[in-house]
Amino acid sequence: MFSQSLKGKLVDHENHILSNLSLTLFIDNRTYQTVSATDGTFIFDNILSIEYETIPSGYIISNNYPNPFNPLTRIMVTLPSNGNVKISTYNLLGEKVISDVSMELTSGSHSIDLEFDGLPNGVYFANVSIDDKLSVVKKLMLLYGSQHLFPIGNSADTRNIHVNKNTETIKIDSLIVSSKIIGKKVLINLPSIIGNSLDLGDVVIERFCPGLPTILYEGKTYNTIQIGEQFWLKENLDIGRMILGDSNPSNNGVIEKYSYDNDTNYSNIYGGLYQWDEAMKYSPNEGSKGICPDGWHIPTKSEFEKLIETVDSNSNYLKAFSENDNSNLSGFSALIAGHRNPDGLFRMLESNTSFWLSSEFFTGDAFYAYIRKNNNEINIDFCVKDYAFSIRCLKD
Numbered sequence: 001m002f003s004q005s006l007k008g009k010l011v012d013h014e015n016h017i018l019s020n021l022s023l024t025l026f027i028d029n030r031t032y033q034t035v036s037a038t039d040g041t042f043i044f045d046n047i048l049s050i051e052y053e054t055i056p057s058g059y060i061i062s063n064n065y066p067n068p069f070n071p072l073t074r075i076m077v078t079l080p081s082n083g084n085v086k087i088s089t090y091n092l093l094g095e096k097v098i099s100d101v102s103m104e105l106t107s108g109s110h111s112i113d114l115e116f117d118g119l120p121n122g123v124y125f126a127n128v129s130i131d132d133k134l135s136v137v138k139k140l141m142l143l144y145g146s147q148h149l150f151p152i153g154n155s156a157d158t159r160n161i162h163v164n165k166n167t168e169t170i171k172i173d174s175l176i177v178s179s180k181i182i183g184k185k186v187l188i189n190l191p192s193i194i195g196n197s198l199d200l201g202d203v204v205i206e207r208f209c210p211g212l213p214t215i216l217y218e219g220k221t222y223n224t225i226q227i228g229e230q231f232w233l234k235e236n237l238d239i240g241r242m243i244l245g246d247s248n249p250s251n252n253g254v255i256e257k258y259s260y261d262n263d264t265n266y267s268n269i270y271g272g273l274y275q276w277d278e279a280m281k282y283s284p285n286e287g288s289k290g291i292c293p294d295g296w297h298i299p300t301k302s303e304f305e306k307l308i309e310t311v312d313s314n315s316n317y318l319k320a321f322s323e324n325d326n327s328n329l330s331g332f333s334a335l336i337a338g339h340r341n342p343d344g345l346f347r348m349l350e351s352n353t354s355f356w357l358s359s360e361f362f363t364g365d366a367f368y369a370y371i372r373k374n375n376n377e378i379n380i381d382f383c384v385k386d387y388a389f390s391i392r393c394l395k396d
Helices: 264-270 301-310
Strands: 003-012 022-027 030-035 041-048 072-079 083-090 101-105 108-115 122-130 134-142 174-179 183-187 197-205 214-217 220-227 230-233 352-362 365-372 378-384
Touching: 022 041, 030 041, 072 083, 072 122, 083 108, 101 108, 174 197, 230 301, 301 352, 301 365, 301 378
Parallel strands: 003 197
Antiparallel strands: 003 041, 022 030, 022 174, 072 108, 083 101, 083 122, 122 134, 174 183, 214 220, 220 230, 352 365, 365 378
16 A cells, blocks of 8 residues: 655635635545644645555556546556456446446556446446456546546547556545635645645635625725625725715715715725615615625624624634734624714724624614724624714625
């Protein structure tokens, strides 16, 4: 038996280090587990290659390639002398799914293609038998949209997929990276391990909303971030016409915001501040879109409580102390934006930050969430709707 290793470094799509994430490696019917270190690096040791002692001398049966496949896959068979090779394929219920392959082969290496066109995605098994001397079962993963294999003889497919004792090649089925905050990310089509080890280098984990890394809304670009099962805008909203702190918005069809100390430089950095009714576009309905982009809404109390649960009630996972501060592990990046009081005064910049929730307490009061700079608590309370707080949008 031959032992090999796999290593790499986890970073997100913005090249931030991802530490303390669980990694599970799947190879054939074996699994290996590890955790990324504080610098994002990881290593799997003692990955086992084919147990050649279970196969008579001179016989080699490779894992299928590619795996997952779509819908054609290939197995390499090496014989020391002429023999009959038979391959039977089954689903998880033990039912045969395609016709048996049976052929007389000469000594040497041979490629055998298996066609699964029309069968559903899923796990299958190929029983490869050679005369009465050996029988080996291989696990196959059919996944439409995964790697395509050209038929034998097509010059477009020039890959060498032969597995033997000299090259010691191991095909990786998949690598799963997961945590409570980033959810579960499945990586396939990774390189094979050849020789003693494979260094994957930087393994990039995309943490934005799938297919939607950014949103252009009212002339400003907002980033998206996945936290657990939720997708958030990474910045506070900053849209609408600025009004002075000593005035109040009205239901006039124009979005009206405050900028801290009546200075637009603050809203450019921290986002606008909005009274509850204005942010909700004067709708009392919990979960309303309000002033958020299409497909997004102002979070409800229960939705923000879900966020709090995901980050273990620790605000250090959410807050940031500058525009370029990436120390918060969730990527929520909440700047300490302060707020506007009902008396028109601006307070608490760089001391605490508050977010309106779309859940009412009473007719004149609504719930909000707030974070203080100097402790790790995340709190939800209620107050009159005349305060002006930040707005952070959640994907529908």
